[in-house]
Amino acid sequence: xxxxxIRLFPLLDRIVSAxxxxxxxxxxxxxxxxxxxxxxxxxxxxxxxxxxxQLDPFKITLVTGASLGKDVDRVLTEAHVLARRMPFQSDPxxxxxxxxxxxxxxxxxxxxxxxxxxxxxxxxxxxAIIEAAAITEDCGIVPTTSVGNSASFAILAKKLxxxxxLGQPAELEGLHDIYIPTKRPTREPIPVVSCDxxxxxxxxxxxxxxxxxxxxxxxSDSPAVLDAPDAETNAIASHLIRFFGREVAEGRLxxxxxxxxxxxxxxxxxxxxxxxxxxxHSLRMYSEVLQDSTFDLLDTxxxxxxxxxxxxxxxxxxxxxxxxxxxxxxxxxxRPQEISxxxxxxxxxxxxxxxxxxxxxxxxxxxxxxxxxxxMVNGIGGSGDFARNAYLSIFVTKSLAKGGAISSVVPMVSxxxxxxxxxxxxxxxxxxxxxxxLAPRERARAIxxxxxxxxxxxxLNNYFERALVLGGHTPHVLGExxxxxxxxxxxxxxxxxANLEEN
Numbered sequence: 228x229x230x231x232x233i234r235l236f237p238l239l240d241r242i243v244s245a246x247x248x249x250x251x252x253x254x255x256x257x258x259x260x261x262x263x264x265x266x267x268x269x270x271x272x273x274x275x276x277x278x279x280x281q282l283d284p285f286k287i288t289l290v291t292g293a294s295l296g297k298d299v300d301r302v303l304t305e306a307h308v309l310a311r312r313m314p315f316q317s318d319p320x321x322x323x324x325x326x327x328x329x330x331x332x333x334x335x336x337x338x339x340x341x342x343x344x345x346x347x348x349x350x351x352x353x354x355a356i357i358e359a360a361a362i363t364e365d366c367g368i369v370p371t372t373s374v375g376n377s378a379s380f381a382i383l384a385k386k387l388x389x390x391x392x393l394g395q396p397a398e399l400e401g402l403h404d405i406y407i408p409t410k411r412p413t414r415e416p417i418p419v420v421s422c423d424x425x426x427x428x429x430x431x432x433x434x435x436x437x438x439x440x441x442x443x444x445x446x447s448d449s450p451a452v453l454d455a456p457d458a459e460t461n462a463i464a465s466h467l468i469r470f471f472g473r474e475v476a477e478g479r480l481x482x483x484x485x486x487x488x489x490x491x492x493x494x495x496x497x498x499x500x501x502x503x504x505x506x507x508h509s510l511r512m513y514s515e516v517l518q519d520s521t522f523d524l525l526d527t528x529x530x531x532x533x534x535x536x537x538x539x540x541x542x543x544x545x546x547x548x549x550x551x552x553x554x555x556x557x558x559x560x561x562r563p564q565e566i567s568x569x570x571x572x573x574x575x576x577x578x579x580x581x582x583x584x585x586x587x588x589x590x591x592x593x594x595x596x597x598x599x600x601x602x603m604v605n606g607i608g609g610s611g612d613f614a615r616n617a618y619l620s621i622f623v624t625k626s627l628a629k630g631g632a633i634s635s636v637v638p639m640v641s642x643x644x645x646x647x648x649x650x651x652x653x654x655x656x657x658x659x660x661x662x663x664x665l666a667p668r669e670r671a672r673a674i675x676x677x678x679x680x681x682x683x684x685x686x687l688n689n690y691f692e693r694a695l696v697l698g699g700h701t702p703h704v705l706g707e708x709x710x711x712x713x714x715x716x717x718x719x720x721x722x723x724x725a726n727l728e729e730n
Contacts, residue, residue: 292375296449367430464501
């Protein structure tokens, strides 16, 4: 154990095996784990918990920052350890258990979880299991590649289990900005006034008496799996770049734009990558997840600074970036997710928020989470935190899914995560609809004309024209509003018979 990793030497006596640490967690406990989009997550103790559950069954409520890596959610699900899970996940095995009703999943805005914990609406939290790069002389926990909810978990939990990960670079120390809001209702304003504001400490200060166990690991984060940009994602990026150009021409933005936020995944990553080819410069980012494209933009010099809550990279990028993290360190900061996603800060900085939709309807309501209104995919994540408070709230998706059997634009979404009131711009590979200052009927015309794939446009126009006959501020044919989803369930496609014959 390098002396630089545990600098409060009495804590060396608390080093135990992962199995020993896992034995501390008891049935019915509320457990917090570090981890945000597969980055900085606890890696050894959760798997030891699953091994133990095979012989000594127990269940917990598991609270994280966002999704975990290393198949932790899968293994814990298969071991029947999870009774309740919040606030976000992305594992197929856990997803199936959630949709079967075996695991109770609480889908939550990512800025809210620790607020509930702090106020007593959630918890109390029995254990927090936190990955760290080091523990300082004054018992400061140095996070690794994410902060997420780890800081507040460490402060608010009764006891701590720390995983010191020697596989994470020691040079991560100094990258983090740990600021904990004061209690409500007398909370002071959060003093983030620019993306590069540093307002807190570089580690999480805890009482050493709370540390029940330390486990030494040496594992990298699970890599992000990103597909190369394709024709559709490149088209979406092109539509957005042209839109930003028009905003500059109209004087609403300049070439440095406003601070950018982008959700995780292929489409958002491709959109950010597309900015490298645009005329924009001196860009800044105030986001949740810093992905491959963030570092491409830093390398080009077009991005000056990036603030996030985690760094989630593909395997090739992780090897390059973390092997040379000092090259980027003065242009990055990682914050607790209650700060990266805080509505007050998002509105103050005038964020341009770019997030992904599963589907949206002709009036601009967005479904980010549920297939056919019932089957959970991952969760709302931070998209709601940003959409409600952004300067520009942008949602992107491909116009078609499942080889054309599904239109991503429908008469009425089967589940609403973001209402029409929180959505400014919708973009598909077909085009872009600017919904600002439009009434519902105007929104519908703009969306159908600009975002719908040609194979579904006539069918959607037909629905809208018949809805207009029935009238109303937001016209609908209620008996048919979800008929596209029902048709997909029964026939395999959203296309009606007339449209099928034509196509």
